Amino acid sequence: MTTKAARRLLLLYLAALTIALMYPGVLPFNRVDPRVLGMPFVVFWSAAWVALGAIALGLLEWAITRDERAAERRRPTRPTGMP
Protein backbone atom coordinates (compact mmCIF):
# COMPACT_ATOMS: atom_id res chain seq x y z
CA MET A 1 0.00 0.00 0.00
CA THR A 2 1.30 3.48 -0.81
CA THR A 3 1.65 6.07 1.93
CA LYS A 4 -0.93 8.23 0.23
CA ALA A 5 -3.45 5.39 0.23
CA ALA A 6 -2.73 4.64 3.90
CA ARG A 7 -3.21 8.31 4.78
CA ARG A 8 -6.53 8.36 2.91
CA LEU A 9 -7.59 5.18 4.66
CA LEU A 10 -6.94 6.76 8.08
CA LEU A 11 -8.92 9.88 7.19
CA LEU A 12 -11.71 7.68 5.84
CA TYR A 13 -11.68 5.70 9.08
CA LEU A 14 -11.96 8.91 11.15
CA ALA A 15 -14.84 10.18 9.04
CA ALA A 16 -16.62 6.81 9.25
CA LEU A 17 -16.11 6.68 13.02
CA THR A 18 -17.54 10.17 13.45
CA ILE A 19 -20.65 9.09 11.58
CA ALA A 20 -20.94 5.60 13.06
CA LEU A 21 -20.76 6.60 16.71
CA MET A 22 -22.89 9.74 16.68
CA TYR A 23 -26.45 10.67 15.88
CA PRO A 24 -27.91 9.71 13.42
CA GLY A 25 -25.31 7.23 12.07
CA VAL A 26 -25.33 5.15 15.23
CA LEU A 27 -29.11 4.54 15.15
CA PRO A 28 -29.05 1.23 13.18
CA PHE A 29 -26.48 -0.16 15.64
CA ASN A 30 -28.14 1.14 18.78
CA ARG A 31 -29.44 -2.28 19.88
CA VAL A 32 -28.88 -4.94 22.51
CA ASP A 33 -29.03 -7.96 20.15
CA PRO A 34 -27.12 -9.64 18.65
CA ARG A 35 -24.83 -9.77 21.64
CA VAL A 36 -21.10 -10.14 21.08
CA LEU A 37 -18.84 -11.63 23.77
CA GLY A 38 -21.82 -11.30 26.06
CA MET A 39 -21.99 -7.51 25.58
CA PRO A 40 -24.91 -5.58 24.08
CA PHE A 41 -24.23 -4.89 20.41
CA VAL A 42 -23.88 -1.12 20.89
CA VAL A 43 -21.14 -1.63 23.50
CA PHE A 44 -19.25 -4.01 21.19
CA TRP A 45 -19.79 -1.58 18.28
CA SER A 46 -18.16 1.31 20.17
CA ALA A 47 -15.23 -0.85 21.35
CA ALA A 48 -14.67 -2.31 17.89
CA TRP A 49 -14.11 1.16 16.44
CA VAL A 50 -11.36 1.75 18.98
CA ALA A 51 -9.60 -1.47 17.97
CA LEU A 52 -9.96 -0.58 14.28
CA GLY A 53 -8.15 2.69 15.04
CA ALA A 54 -4.99 0.83 16.01
CA ILE A 55 -5.11 -1.02 12.67
CA ALA A 56 -5.70 2.12 10.57
CA LEU A 57 -2.91 4.00 12.37
CA GLY A 58 -0.62 0.96 12.21
CA LEU A 59 -0.95 0.68 8.43
CA LEU A 60 0.03 4.33 7.96
CA GLU A 61 2.99 4.01 10.31
CA TRP A 62 4.15 0.92 8.42
CA ALA A 63 3.95 2.79 5.10
CA ILE A 64 5.71 5.91 6.42
CA THR A 65 8.50 3.90 8.03
CA ARG A 66 9.07 2.08 4.74
CA ASP A 67 9.36 5.46 2.93
CA GLU A 68 11.76 6.82 5.54
CA ARG A 69 14.00 3.76 5.26
CA ALA A 70 14.03 4.10 1.46
CA ALA A 71 14.92 7.79 1.76
CA GLU A 72 17.77 6.98 4.16
CA ARG A 73 19.19 4.48 1.71
CA ARG A 74 19.04 7.03 -1.14
CA ARG A 75 20.69 9.85 0.81
CA PRO A 76 24.49 9.95 0.49
CA THR A 77 26.36 9.34 3.72
CA ARG A 78 26.80 12.59 5.55
CA PRO A 79 30.26 14.17 5.85
CA THR A 80 31.52 13.66 9.40
CA GLY A 81 33.80 16.71 9.46
CA MET A 82 36.89 14.52 9.43
CA PRO A 83 39.19 14.60 6.39
Add this chain to the structure above:
Amino acid sequence: MDRWHIVTTIVFAYLVVTLVIGIVSGRRVSHNVTGYVAADRQFGLLPLYFIIGGTVFSAFAFLGGPGWAYSRGVAALYILAYGVLGMAPWYFVGARASRLGRLRGFVTQAQLVTGRFPARSLSALLALISVAAFVPYVMLQMSGAGIVFETVTDGHVPFWLGAALSYGVVVLYVLLGGAAAVGWTNVFQGVIMMVVAWGAGLYIPRLLYGGIGPMFEQISAARPELLVLPGLRADGTTWSWGGYSTAILSSAIGIAMWPHIFMKAFTARDERTLRRSVVLYPTFQLFLVPLLLVGFAGILFATRPDNPDHILPHLLLQTGMPAIAVGLFCAGALAASMSTGDGLLHAAASIAIEDGIAPFVRLNEQRQRTLMQVLVLTVGAVAYYLAIIAKPNLVWLLLTAYGLIDQIAPPVYAALYWRRATTAGVLSGLMAGSATSIFFLWKPGLRPFEIHEGILGVIVNVAVLVVVSLLGRAQPEDHVEPFVAAASVPVDEAVEAGVAA
Protein backbone atom coordinates in the same frame (compact mmCIF):
# COMPACT_ATOMS: atom_id res chain seq x y z
CA MET B 1 -5.41 -8.37 61.55
CA ASP B 2 -8.34 -6.39 60.13
CA ARG B 3 -8.86 -6.22 56.42
CA TRP B 4 -8.12 -2.51 56.27
CA HIS B 5 -4.66 -3.15 57.73
CA ILE B 6 -3.75 -5.40 54.79
CA VAL B 7 -5.29 -3.02 52.28
CA THR B 8 -3.44 -0.05 53.74
CA THR B 9 -0.16 -1.97 53.78
CA ILE B 10 -0.44 -2.77 50.07
CA VAL B 11 -1.33 0.81 49.23
CA PHE B 12 1.66 2.07 51.24
CA ALA B 13 3.93 -0.35 49.43
CA TYR B 14 2.66 1.09 46.15
CA LEU B 15 3.32 4.66 47.36
CA VAL B 16 6.85 3.83 48.48
CA VAL B 17 7.77 2.13 45.19
CA THR B 18 6.38 5.10 43.26
CA LEU B 19 8.37 7.56 45.32
CA VAL B 20 11.60 5.61 44.87
CA ILE B 21 11.12 5.37 41.09
CA GLY B 22 10.40 9.09 40.92
CA ILE B 23 13.43 10.17 42.91
CA VAL B 24 15.88 7.80 41.23
CA SER B 25 14.82 8.65 37.66
CA GLY B 26 14.87 12.39 38.35
CA ARG B 27 18.55 12.26 39.31
CA ARG B 28 19.61 11.08 35.89
CA VAL B 29 18.61 14.14 33.80
CA SER B 30 20.40 17.46 33.40
CA HIS B 31 19.73 20.34 35.79
CA ASN B 32 18.43 22.87 33.29
CA VAL B 33 14.98 23.89 32.05
CA THR B 34 14.85 21.31 29.23
CA GLY B 35 15.80 18.63 31.74
CA TYR B 36 13.11 19.67 34.20
CA VAL B 37 10.34 20.37 31.68
CA ALA B 38 11.02 17.91 28.86
CA ALA B 39 13.28 15.24 30.49
CA ASP B 40 16.05 16.01 27.96
CA ARG B 41 13.70 14.75 25.19
CA GLN B 42 14.76 11.17 25.87
CA PHE B 43 11.62 9.02 26.20
CA GLY B 44 11.43 5.92 24.00
CA LEU B 45 8.35 4.08 22.78
CA LEU B 46 7.50 1.88 25.75
CA PRO B 47 7.71 4.64 28.38
CA LEU B 48 5.86 7.08 26.12
CA TYR B 49 3.04 4.55 25.60
CA PHE B 50 2.40 4.30 29.33
CA ILE B 51 3.04 8.00 29.91
CA ILE B 52 0.35 9.02 27.42
CA GLY B 53 -2.10 6.37 28.63
CA GLY B 54 -1.45 7.08 32.29
CA THR B 55 -1.77 10.81 31.79
CA VAL B 56 -4.92 10.73 29.67
CA PHE B 57 -6.77 8.35 31.98
CA SER B 58 -7.24 9.84 35.40
CA ALA B 59 -9.26 9.15 38.51
CA PHE B 60 -12.23 10.07 36.32
CA ALA B 61 -11.71 6.92 34.20
CA PHE B 62 -11.42 4.70 37.29
CA LEU B 63 -14.23 6.19 39.37
CA GLY B 64 -16.32 8.36 37.05
CA GLY B 65 -16.36 5.86 34.15
CA PRO B 66 -17.86 2.99 36.15
CA GLY B 67 -20.02 5.60 37.92
CA TRP B 68 -21.49 6.71 34.60
CA ALA B 69 -22.16 3.14 33.41
CA TYR B 70 -23.80 2.39 36.76
CA SER B 71 -26.05 5.45 36.92
CA ARG B 72 -26.41 6.52 33.26
CA GLY B 73 -25.98 3.24 31.35
CA VAL B 74 -24.57 3.30 27.83
CA ALA B 75 -24.25 7.11 27.96
CA ALA B 76 -20.82 6.15 29.34
CA LEU B 77 -19.86 4.86 25.88
CA TYR B 78 -19.05 8.45 24.93
CA ILE B 79 -15.83 8.04 26.94
CA LEU B 80 -14.91 5.11 24.72
CA ALA B 81 -15.96 6.85 21.51
CA TYR B 82 -13.90 10.06 21.68
CA GLY B 83 -10.47 8.68 22.49
CA VAL B 84 -9.24 7.56 19.08
CA LEU B 85 -11.01 10.41 17.30
CA GLY B 86 -9.09 12.81 19.53
CA MET B 87 -5.71 11.10 19.48
CA ALA B 88 -5.42 10.07 15.81
CA PRO B 89 -4.89 13.67 14.57
CA TRP B 90 -2.05 13.86 17.06
CA TYR B 91 -0.21 11.37 14.88
CA PHE B 92 0.37 14.36 12.58
CA VAL B 93 0.12 17.33 14.95
CA GLY B 94 2.24 15.75 17.70
CA ALA B 95 4.95 14.76 15.23
CA ARG B 96 5.11 18.32 13.89
CA ALA B 97 5.20 19.79 17.37
CA SER B 98 7.94 17.36 18.37
CA ARG B 99 10.02 18.36 15.33
CA LEU B 100 9.61 22.10 15.94
CA GLY B 101 10.44 21.62 19.60
CA ARG B 102 13.69 19.93 18.70
CA LEU B 103 14.63 22.57 16.11
CA ARG B 104 13.67 25.69 18.04
CA GLY B 105 13.92 24.59 21.66
CA PHE B 106 10.20 24.77 22.50
CA VAL B 107 9.15 23.00 25.68
CA THR B 108 5.56 24.25 26.05
CA GLN B 109 2.49 24.53 23.86
CA ALA B 110 2.34 28.33 24.11
CA GLN B 111 5.97 28.61 22.96
CA LEU B 112 4.99 26.71 19.83
CA VAL B 113 2.00 28.97 19.17
CA THR B 114 3.87 32.22 19.89
CA GLY B 115 6.80 30.97 17.82
CA ARG B 116 4.48 31.47 14.88
CA PHE B 117 2.35 34.32 16.33
CA PRO B 118 4.75 36.42 18.40
CA ALA B 119 2.76 38.25 21.09
CA ARG B 120 3.40 38.21 24.81
CA SER B 121 -0.30 38.72 25.47
CA LEU B 122 -1.07 35.50 23.58
CA SER B 123 1.49 33.63 25.64
CA ALA B 124 0.06 35.01 28.87
CA LEU B 125 -3.53 34.25 27.83
CA LEU B 126 -2.65 30.64 27.00
CA ALA B 127 -0.87 30.31 30.34
CA LEU B 128 -3.90 31.72 32.12
CA ILE B 129 -6.34 29.35 30.38
CA SER B 130 -4.06 26.38 31.09
CA VAL B 131 -3.60 27.06 34.77
CA ALA B 132 -7.30 27.92 35.24
CA ALA B 133 -8.24 24.59 33.67
CA PHE B 134 -5.61 22.65 35.62
CA VAL B 135 -6.65 23.63 39.13
CA PRO B 136 -10.10 21.95 39.06
CA TYR B 137 -8.56 18.96 37.30
CA VAL B 138 -5.93 18.54 40.03
CA MET B 139 -8.67 18.95 42.65
CA LEU B 140 -10.64 16.16 41.00
CA GLN B 141 -7.59 13.87 41.14
CA MET B 142 -6.98 14.67 44.80
CA SER B 143 -10.54 13.98 45.84
CA GLY B 144 -10.40 10.74 43.83
CA ALA B 145 -7.44 9.65 45.93
CA GLY B 146 -9.19 10.76 49.12
CA ILE B 147 -12.37 8.83 48.24
CA VAL B 148 -10.47 5.62 47.55
CA PHE B 149 -8.56 5.77 50.82
CA GLU B 150 -11.60 6.64 52.93
CA THR B 151 -13.88 3.99 51.39
CA VAL B 152 -11.57 1.00 51.47
CA THR B 153 -10.20 1.62 54.95
CA ASP B 154 -13.76 1.96 56.28
CA GLY B 155 -12.96 5.56 57.20
CA HIS B 156 -9.86 4.74 59.23
CA VAL B 157 -7.84 6.85 56.82
CA PRO B 158 -10.09 9.89 56.35
CA PHE B 159 -10.54 11.75 53.06
CA TRP B 160 -8.16 14.59 53.95
CA LEU B 161 -5.38 12.25 55.06
CA GLY B 162 -5.70 9.96 52.03
CA ALA B 163 -5.47 12.91 49.65
CA ALA B 164 -2.56 14.40 51.63
CA LEU B 165 -0.59 11.12 51.69
CA SER B 166 -0.87 10.36 48.00
CA TYR B 167 -0.29 13.94 46.87
CA GLY B 168 2.52 14.40 49.34
CA VAL B 169 4.30 11.66 47.43
CA VAL B 170 3.41 13.26 44.08
CA VAL B 171 4.64 16.71 45.07
CA LEU B 172 7.87 15.26 46.39
CA TYR B 173 8.82 13.42 43.24
CA VAL B 174 7.66 16.20 40.91
CA LEU B 175 9.75 18.70 42.91
CA LEU B 176 12.86 16.58 42.87
CA GLY B 177 12.61 14.86 39.52
CA GLY B 178 10.52 16.98 37.13
CA ALA B 179 9.42 15.45 33.84
CA ALA B 180 11.69 12.42 34.18
CA ALA B 181 10.09 11.48 37.51
CA VAL B 182 6.61 12.11 36.14
CA GLY B 183 7.41 9.91 33.13
CA TRP B 184 8.98 6.91 34.83
CA THR B 185 6.41 6.80 37.64
CA ASN B 186 3.71 6.92 34.95
CA VAL B 187 5.16 3.78 33.41
CA PHE B 188 4.78 1.96 36.73
CA GLN B 189 1.34 3.48 37.34
CA GLY B 190 0.15 2.74 33.79
CA VAL B 191 1.04 -0.94 34.11
CA ILE B 192 -0.86 -1.20 37.41
CA MET B 193 -3.88 0.60 35.94
CA MET B 194 -4.13 -1.81 33.01
CA VAL B 195 -3.69 -4.96 35.07
CA VAL B 196 -6.21 -3.83 37.67
CA ALA B 197 -8.84 -2.65 35.17
CA TRP B 198 -8.79 -5.86 33.17
CA GLY B 199 -8.66 -7.97 36.32
CA ALA B 200 -11.60 -6.22 37.98
CA GLY B 201 -13.65 -5.98 34.78
CA LEU B 202 -13.43 -9.67 34.00
CA TYR B 203 -13.65 -10.91 37.58
CA ILE B 204 -16.53 -8.91 39.11
CA PRO B 205 -19.24 -9.76 36.49
CA ARG B 206 -18.28 -13.44 36.79
CA LEU B 207 -18.42 -13.32 40.56
CA LEU B 208 -21.80 -11.57 40.73
CA TYR B 209 -23.64 -12.92 37.69
CA GLY B 210 -21.61 -15.89 36.43
CA GLY B 211 -20.30 -13.99 33.41
CA ILE B 212 -20.69 -10.96 31.18
CA GLY B 213 -23.49 -12.50 29.09
CA PRO B 214 -25.77 -13.42 32.03
CA MET B 215 -25.10 -9.98 33.55
CA PHE B 216 -26.42 -8.11 30.53
CA GLU B 217 -29.34 -10.55 30.19
CA GLN B 218 -30.47 -9.59 33.68
CA ILE B 219 -29.91 -5.86 33.12
CA SER B 220 -31.75 -6.03 29.82
CA ALA B 221 -34.74 -7.63 31.57
CA ALA B 222 -34.79 -5.30 34.58
CA ARG B 223 -33.48 -1.93 33.30
CA PRO B 224 -33.60 -1.99 29.47
CA GLU B 225 -33.45 1.83 29.26
CA LEU B 226 -29.83 1.70 30.45
CA LEU B 227 -28.69 -0.28 27.40
CA VAL B 228 -29.98 2.06 24.67
CA LEU B 229 -28.20 5.23 23.52
CA PRO B 230 -28.10 8.08 24.37
CA GLY B 231 -28.58 6.65 27.87
CA LEU B 232 -29.67 8.69 30.86
CA ARG B 233 -28.82 12.02 32.45
CA ALA B 234 -27.54 12.18 36.01
CA ASP B 235 -31.12 12.80 37.19
CA GLY B 236 -32.40 9.61 35.52
CA THR B 237 -34.23 11.22 32.57
CA THR B 238 -33.27 10.30 28.99
CA TRP B 239 -30.22 12.19 27.69
CA SER B 240 -30.42 14.10 24.38
CA TRP B 241 -28.65 13.08 21.17
CA GLY B 242 -27.21 16.58 20.90
CA GLY B 243 -25.71 16.22 24.36
CA TYR B 244 -24.28 12.75 23.68
CA SER B 245 -22.83 13.54 20.24
CA THR B 246 -21.22 16.85 21.17
CA ALA B 247 -19.84 15.38 24.41
CA ILE B 248 -17.87 13.07 22.08
CA LEU B 249 -16.81 15.94 19.78
CA SER B 250 -15.84 18.34 22.52
CA SER B 251 -13.73 15.77 24.33
CA ALA B 252 -12.14 14.63 21.06
CA ILE B 253 -11.02 18.20 20.27
CA GLY B 254 -9.85 18.82 23.81
CA ILE B 255 -8.03 15.59 24.70
CA ALA B 256 -4.75 16.19 22.86
CA MET B 257 -4.91 19.96 23.44
CA TRP B 258 -4.65 19.64 27.21
CA PRO B 259 -1.31 21.36 27.69
CA HIS B 260 0.05 18.67 30.03
CA ILE B 261 -0.64 16.03 27.35
CA PHE B 262 0.48 18.20 24.45
CA MET B 263 3.81 18.87 26.19
CA LYS B 264 4.59 15.16 26.10
CA ALA B 265 5.37 15.67 22.39
CA PHE B 266 8.47 17.56 23.53
CA THR B 267 9.64 14.71 25.75
CA ALA B 268 9.77 12.12 22.93
CA ARG B 269 13.17 10.90 21.75
CA ASP B 270 12.19 11.47 18.12
CA GLU B 271 9.04 11.85 16.08
CA ARG B 272 8.92 8.21 15.04
CA THR B 273 8.65 7.32 18.72
CA LEU B 274 5.85 9.80 19.15
CA ARG B 275 3.95 8.53 16.11
CA ARG B 276 4.21 4.94 17.31
CA SER B 277 2.95 5.79 20.77
CA VAL B 278 -0.17 7.22 19.06
CA VAL B 279 -0.52 4.05 16.96
CA LEU B 280 -0.52 1.93 20.11
CA TYR B 281 -2.73 4.30 22.12
CA PRO B 282 -6.06 2.56 21.21
CA THR B 283 -4.81 -0.66 22.82
CA PHE B 284 -4.43 1.24 26.10
CA GLN B 285 -7.80 2.88 25.68
CA LEU B 286 -9.63 -0.46 25.45
CA PHE B 287 -9.09 -0.83 29.21
CA LEU B 288 -12.15 1.38 29.56
CA VAL B 289 -14.29 -1.59 28.47
CA PRO B 290 -13.66 -3.67 31.61
CA LEU B 291 -14.00 -0.54 33.76
CA LEU B 292 -17.44 0.12 32.29
CA LEU B 293 -18.33 -3.55 32.88
CA VAL B 294 -17.66 -3.00 36.59
CA GLY B 295 -20.13 -0.12 36.53
CA PHE B 296 -22.75 -2.24 34.76
CA ALA B 297 -22.20 -4.97 37.35
CA GLY B 298 -23.29 -2.51 40.03
CA ILE B 299 -26.71 -1.80 38.46
CA LEU B 300 -28.51 -4.80 39.96
CA PHE B 301 -26.33 -5.09 43.05
CA ALA B 302 -28.22 -5.26 46.35
CA THR B 303 -26.68 -2.22 48.03
CA ARG B 304 -26.01 1.25 46.59
CA PRO B 305 -23.12 3.64 47.26
CA ASP B 306 -23.90 7.21 48.46
CA ASN B 307 -22.52 8.56 45.21
CA PRO B 308 -22.41 6.77 41.80
CA ASP B 309 -18.68 7.59 41.54
CA HIS B 310 -18.04 5.31 44.50
CA ILE B 311 -19.43 2.22 42.76
CA LEU B 312 -16.05 0.58 42.10
CA PRO B 313 -14.72 0.72 45.67
CA HIS B 314 -18.24 -0.08 46.92
CA LEU B 315 -18.37 -3.32 44.92
CA LEU B 316 -14.84 -4.24 45.97
CA LEU B 317 -15.82 -4.05 49.62
CA GLN B 318 -19.35 -5.47 49.49
CA THR B 319 -18.52 -8.55 47.43
CA GLY B 320 -16.19 -9.88 50.11
CA MET B 321 -13.08 -10.04 47.95
CA PRO B 322 -9.74 -11.03 49.49
CA ALA B 323 -8.01 -8.05 51.11
CA ILE B 324 -5.00 -8.41 48.82
CA ALA B 325 -7.18 -7.98 45.73
CA VAL B 326 -8.88 -4.95 47.28
CA GLY B 327 -5.47 -3.44 48.06
CA LEU B 328 -4.30 -3.92 44.49
CA PHE B 329 -7.46 -2.36 43.11
CA CYS B 330 -6.93 0.65 45.35
CA ALA B 331 -3.38 0.96 44.13
CA GLY B 332 -4.77 0.93 40.57
CA ALA B 333 -7.24 3.72 41.27
CA LEU B 334 -4.58 5.75 43.08
CA ALA B 335 -2.21 5.18 40.17
CA ALA B 336 -4.83 6.55 37.79
CA SER B 337 -5.26 9.63 39.96
CA MET B 338 -1.57 10.26 40.59
CA SER B 339 -0.33 9.59 37.05
CA THR B 340 -2.54 12.45 35.86
CA GLY B 341 -2.15 14.69 38.90
CA ASP B 342 1.66 14.65 38.69
CA GLY B 343 1.60 15.72 35.03
CA LEU B 344 -0.86 18.49 35.86
CA LEU B 345 1.19 19.91 38.74
CA HIS B 346 4.37 19.72 36.70
CA ALA B 347 2.78 21.33 33.65
CA ALA B 348 1.02 24.05 35.67
CA ALA B 349 4.33 25.16 37.19
CA SER B 350 6.28 24.88 33.93
CA ILE B 351 3.67 26.81 31.96
CA ALA B 352 3.15 29.54 34.55
CA ILE B 353 6.89 30.27 34.52
CA GLU B 354 7.80 29.65 30.88
CA ASP B 355 4.73 31.30 29.32
CA GLY B 356 3.31 33.55 32.03
CA ILE B 357 6.45 35.07 33.58
CA ALA B 358 9.57 34.41 31.49
CA PRO B 359 8.33 36.46 28.47
CA PHE B 360 8.00 39.51 30.76
CA VAL B 361 10.85 39.19 33.25
CA ARG B 362 14.42 38.13 32.52
CA LEU B 363 15.26 35.00 34.46
CA ASN B 364 18.27 32.74 34.18
CA GLU B 365 17.80 28.96 33.89
CA GLN B 366 18.57 28.31 37.54
CA ARG B 367 15.99 30.87 38.70
CA GLN B 368 13.37 29.44 36.32
CA ARG B 369 13.87 25.94 37.65
CA THR B 370 13.72 27.08 41.25
CA LEU B 371 10.57 29.13 40.61
CA MET B 372 8.92 26.13 38.96
CA GLN B 373 9.58 24.08 42.06
CA VAL B 374 8.09 26.79 44.26
CA LEU B 375 5.01 26.81 42.02
CA VAL B 376 4.58 23.01 42.14
CA LEU B 377 4.27 23.39 45.90
CA THR B 378 1.96 26.40 45.63
CA VAL B 379 -0.42 24.89 43.07
CA GLY B 380 -0.48 21.61 45.00
CA ALA B 381 -1.28 23.42 48.24
CA VAL B 382 -4.00 25.61 46.71
CA ALA B 383 -5.69 22.66 44.97
CA TYR B 384 -5.50 20.61 48.15
CA TYR B 385 -6.98 23.41 50.22
CA LEU B 386 -9.83 23.89 47.75
CA ALA B 387 -10.49 20.14 47.40
CA ILE B 388 -10.70 19.65 51.18
CA ILE B 389 -12.27 22.87 52.37
CA ALA B 390 -14.45 24.04 49.54
CA LYS B 391 -15.61 20.62 48.25
CA PRO B 392 -16.91 22.32 45.12
CA ASN B 393 -18.98 20.74 42.39
CA LEU B 394 -16.09 19.13 40.56
CA VAL B 395 -17.93 17.86 37.54
CA TRP B 396 -19.09 21.37 36.82
CA LEU B 397 -15.56 22.69 37.20
CA LEU B 398 -14.14 20.04 34.92
CA LEU B 399 -16.73 20.85 32.27
CA THR B 400 -15.65 24.49 32.39
CA ALA B 401 -12.12 23.28 31.91
CA TYR B 402 -12.92 21.22 28.81
CA GLY B 403 -14.84 24.11 27.25
CA LEU B 404 -11.77 26.32 27.67
CA ILE B 405 -9.20 23.73 26.57
CA ASP B 406 -11.10 23.18 23.31
CA GLN B 407 -10.34 26.83 22.47
CA ILE B 408 -6.61 26.09 22.27
CA ALA B 409 -7.12 23.82 19.25
CA PRO B 410 -7.69 26.55 16.59
CA PRO B 411 -4.47 28.47 17.49
CA VAL B 412 -2.39 25.27 17.42
CA TYR B 413 -3.79 24.11 14.08
CA ALA B 414 -3.46 27.61 12.61
CA ALA B 415 0.19 27.81 13.70
CA LEU B 416 1.06 24.51 12.03
CA TYR B 417 -1.16 24.44 8.96
CA TRP B 418 -2.56 27.84 7.90
CA ARG B 419 -0.03 30.22 6.37
CA ARG B 420 -2.47 33.13 6.11
CA ALA B 421 -3.37 33.19 9.83
CA THR B 422 -2.29 36.31 11.73
CA THR B 423 -1.47 37.05 15.34
CA ALA B 424 -4.47 39.38 15.66
CA GLY B 425 -6.77 36.70 14.24
CA VAL B 426 -5.56 34.01 16.60
CA LEU B 427 -5.68 36.26 19.64
CA SER B 428 -9.18 37.60 18.95
CA GLY B 429 -10.47 34.11 18.06
CA LEU B 430 -9.12 32.71 21.31
CA MET B 431 -10.74 35.48 23.36
CA ALA B 432 -14.10 35.26 21.53
CA GLY B 433 -14.18 31.45 21.76
CA SER B 434 -13.35 31.42 25.47
CA ALA B 435 -15.96 34.08 26.19
CA THR B 436 -18.60 32.11 24.24
CA SER B 437 -17.76 28.92 26.07
CA ILE B 438 -17.97 30.59 29.47
CA PHE B 439 -21.21 32.36 28.57
CA PHE B 440 -23.02 29.12 27.63
CA LEU B 441 -21.68 27.39 30.68
CA TRP B 442 -23.23 30.18 32.74
CA LYS B 443 -26.53 30.04 30.76
CA PRO B 444 -26.81 26.37 29.71
CA GLY B 445 -30.51 26.82 28.87
CA LEU B 446 -29.61 29.01 25.88
CA ARG B 447 -27.55 26.30 24.12
CA PRO B 448 -29.17 25.12 20.87
CA PHE B 449 -29.87 21.33 20.94
CA GLU B 450 -27.86 20.99 24.18
CA ILE B 451 -24.68 21.35 22.12
CA HIS B 452 -21.60 21.34 24.37
CA GLU B 453 -20.40 24.88 25.15
CA GLY B 454 -16.87 23.97 24.05
CA ILE B 455 -18.12 23.23 20.54
CA LEU B 456 -20.10 26.48 20.42
CA GLY B 457 -16.93 28.27 21.51
CA VAL B 458 -14.85 26.58 18.81
CA ILE B 459 -17.33 27.61 16.11
CA VAL B 460 -17.06 31.27 17.16
CA ASN B 461 -13.30 30.93 17.69
CA VAL B 462 -12.67 29.62 14.15
CA ALA B 463 -15.02 32.15 12.54
CA VAL B 464 -13.32 35.10 14.26
CA LEU B 465 -9.84 33.70 13.58
CA VAL B 466 -10.53 33.38 9.85
CA VAL B 467 -12.29 36.72 9.40
CA VAL B 468 -9.82 38.82 11.42
CA SER B 469 -6.84 37.10 9.76
CA LEU B 470 -8.16 37.71 6.26
CA LEU B 471 -8.97 41.35 7.03
CA GLY B 472 -5.46 42.05 8.33
CA ARG B 473 -2.14 41.95 6.54
CA ALA B 474 -0.54 38.52 6.06
CA GLN B 475 2.54 37.66 8.14
CA PRO B 476 5.83 38.28 6.28
CA GLU B 477 6.76 35.31 4.14
CA ASP B 478 10.28 35.04 5.57
CA HIS B 479 8.69 34.47 8.98
CA VAL B 480 5.95 32.01 7.98
CA GLU B 481 7.81 29.87 5.47
CA PRO B 482 10.68 28.67 7.68
CA PHE B 483 8.19 27.86 10.45
CA VAL B 484 5.76 25.85 8.34
CA ALA B 485 8.64 24.24 6.43
CA ALA B 486 10.31 23.19 9.66
CA ALA B 487 7.00 21.71 10.77
CA SER B 488 6.50 19.69 7.63
CA VAL B 489 9.83 18.00 6.91
CA PRO B 490 11.81 15.62 9.12
CA VAL B 491 14.42 17.14 11.42
CA ASP B 492 17.68 16.16 9.71
CA GLU B 493 16.43 17.40 6.33
CA ALA B 494 15.39 20.69 7.92
CA VAL B 495 18.82 21.10 9.46
CA GLU B 496 20.48 20.42 6.12
CA ALA B 497 18.21 22.89 4.35
CA GLY B 498 18.97 25.54 6.95
CA VAL B 499 15.37 26.20 8.01
CA ALA B 500 16.14 25.59 11.66
CA ALA B 501 17.09 29.17 12.43
